[in-house]
Amino acid sequence: MSNSISCQIADGREAAAFFEAHPHIDAVDIIFTNMCGVPRGKRLRRHEVIGVYENGRYLPGSAAVVDITGRDTEETGLVWEDGDADRLLRPLPGSLVPAPWLGPDAAQFLTGFYELDGTAHDLDPRHVLGKVIERLMAIGLTPVVAVELEFYLVDQARDGNGQLQPARGLRNPHRSDDIQVYGLRELEDFKPFFDDLYTACDAQGIPLESAISEYAAGQFEITLRHRPDALRACDEAIMYKRLVKGVAVKHGLEATFMAKPFAESAGNGMHLHISMEDATGHNAFASDAAEGTDLLRHAIGGMQAALGDSFAIFAPNANSYRRFKANSYAPVASTWGVNNRTVSLRIPAGPPASRHVEHRVCGADANPYLAVAAVLAGMHHGIVNQIDPGAPVVGNGYEAESSGPKMPSNWFAAVDQFRQSALMQDYLGARFVEMYAIVKQTEQERFFALVPELDYSWYLRNA
Template sequence: MSKSSGVIAPRSEAEAFFAAHPDIDSIELIYTDMGGVPRGKRLRRHEVLAVYDSGRMMPGSITVVDITGQDTVETGLVWEDGDADRSMKPVPGTLVRTPWGGDHAAQFLTSFYELDGAPHDLDPRHVLGRVLDRFVADGLMPVLAIELEYYLVDPRRARDGSIRPARPGYSRDTPRNVEVYGLRELDDFRPFFDALYTAADGQGLPLESAISEFAPGQFELTLRHKPDGLRACDDAIMYKRLVKAVAQAHGLEATFMAKPFAEQAGSGMHIHVSVDDASGANIFASDDPEGTPALRHAIGGMIASVGDGFALFAPHANSYRRFKANSYAPVAPTWGVNNRTVSFRIPAGPPASRHVEHRACGADANPYLAAAAVLAGMHHGMTNRTDPGAAVVGNGYDRENSGGDKPPSNWFAAVDRFHASALMRDYLGDRFVDMFSIVKRVEQDNYFSVVPTLDYDWYLRNA
């Protein structure tokens, strides 16, 4: 049982919320599946207190749906199980208003439990909780911040199905220039960003600086770090939903696809991690830019495990289009100080802020599962005092072919490696690794069963 993720919000939390917001009468119960997709139910006000008292029944098959929401019957957890119900129970601190849904709307996150009260072992939130329990047992607590890049695109596709960056309301021209860190690009979508900040403040999400990223229509806003790994990932889940909903309300589409445009930068999810001891002191803090031995051992574990966890860092077919040299998407298990060409970066900053930034994940990854794999590698490295080798100085992309255990280069190899990983099985659980692998292999079969237009362009006449 995960102690870290097993805390359930009390009834008093919902009672206080409804007392403060007597107009609320449309509340979405949200569960985050393996693919990171929010699923659930929309409830009336009078139904919600019962969820806080005893949970809400939902079929267990929701834990093994694929990215399209289809049951994965190959897991044996659908018909063989009778598609039996389990219980959704509320996550503390997540019952908040959703202004994009109107004046009477709200939402809350849930975790999945067995009927006997045990955390369901396939719930991504509980998978992360089990990894956090390893740190807690050692008197430690990871501190996380999650950065997400995304594109604003035109919700109307072209006739050939392609997409294009969103256009500002005053213009008929599609943006074409990169304009990294451009302020005009933020001004162009000011109504969207103003609404985003207002809604984030209303939901208690620690949303901070915004930048125009390395492609037209690409942006990144930062979430302040949290000394609670679960809550940091809850924030990321709520933030992604917030971005998509506010964009839709402004006639835009926000996408966290890893590589929506072949010729432009991909979108990453950067996970910043430090580790506090029982007194709240950062055990990575040091005057040395490379940090303490504990930080270097943590990086050593991340390097040793990145290939094993890559199916969680890059979970979809599109994910692998992002990894190209000189693209700010890392392609080798490298680390360095103040260097964005490596996979594991120690950012510049004061000694007390010393931490590591994991740069391998795509923005399409499930934050709970990606963080679980990152922290599993860190804990393994710290426990075994794993040496990361020398830090890279200069262009880390030059090290792409310099040897070492490179991450898998394609979706099939990544899932195979994940399925065979003793380390991932140790930290995430055998059944989770097996079920995730089955879901992904079925997705692979379904994805490659479709004949794309490119096949006709290349092979119709010439084959």
């Protein structure tokens, strides 16, 4: 069995104790999250679960490389050529929890993906993240991570023109058509949804904190508390996204984390707040200086250097690239600054002991495991090579000249750069980089092979 930190496996005693405490549960979802970030798996009866904890559960290896729609990516050579052979899912400790939005008899647990000989599967995003964390731990640093996700609540039905529309409130059936950032009335209107969301998060041990109405009608953000365990922080982000969507459906709504649901409104970001603990458990970025320590500056320099190479992780889908627009609170250059939301890499205001960096590039559609892996890879690269990030941006970052590498301007360029990146191959694994690129290039071909309604509107009569 692999001894990677990501390879901790729960045993049957955990499941036995859970069922003793929850004797009514008889529908248990087993969840694996592949590179596209979509939870997949099986629904089991109660009597099947102990066997999974003792021996694992088989799942075809092709599940590691299905695209975002769940379709096989034959171009990887991991479907027919492999005989679509089974691998093993093994349960993650502490992840067997109730799923109250599915009913009183429902539960779920997360899994890792393994070869039949017990080796960690190199295309499992969680194992990819574990390898990067180990490189930081080897130089005496433990990443402390919080994942912040924005989402929209929308109607399940489209409007008369077939367009997506913000949801009506649950207490007051008003449909907002203005921004109302930080509006309390907007939180009040959806209080039944938020009440159930907090209750479900408490039931699953997800550390949910403050909620805000974000910079668009129907858009919200809720904070997940930081963790000195980056793997667990990402596990909770995966659980949280599923939970938000499920609770929304329970209330007749749809929750979406797609990067840009509305063309003229703010996009959904995934902001990653990261610091480093040293061997004594203290924040290695802590400093009376607002710009932090040299270690923090080097970490920022590394994130800048890796930004272009890892952009296909941060913006994984065609829709992702609609989010990057000046003066939209989404970054457009590899800039950094202090207490400045117009840059990509922000050191937030706060007391010296809280000094950390907020990575603001990712869309909420990114896979949390891979996004954190790519960010930590950049930080490690910057720290070990003592990369200087240059001077911080003061004022409007959208007008500032960036001294760092350019951000890819489109999906095709991003995937090409990622595939060719020696840096990403070093940290994430050469085979993972190749397979991820193939999956995304196949998605590109499938996406652009479709003829959307806009083509008819623009070209049917005019071309």
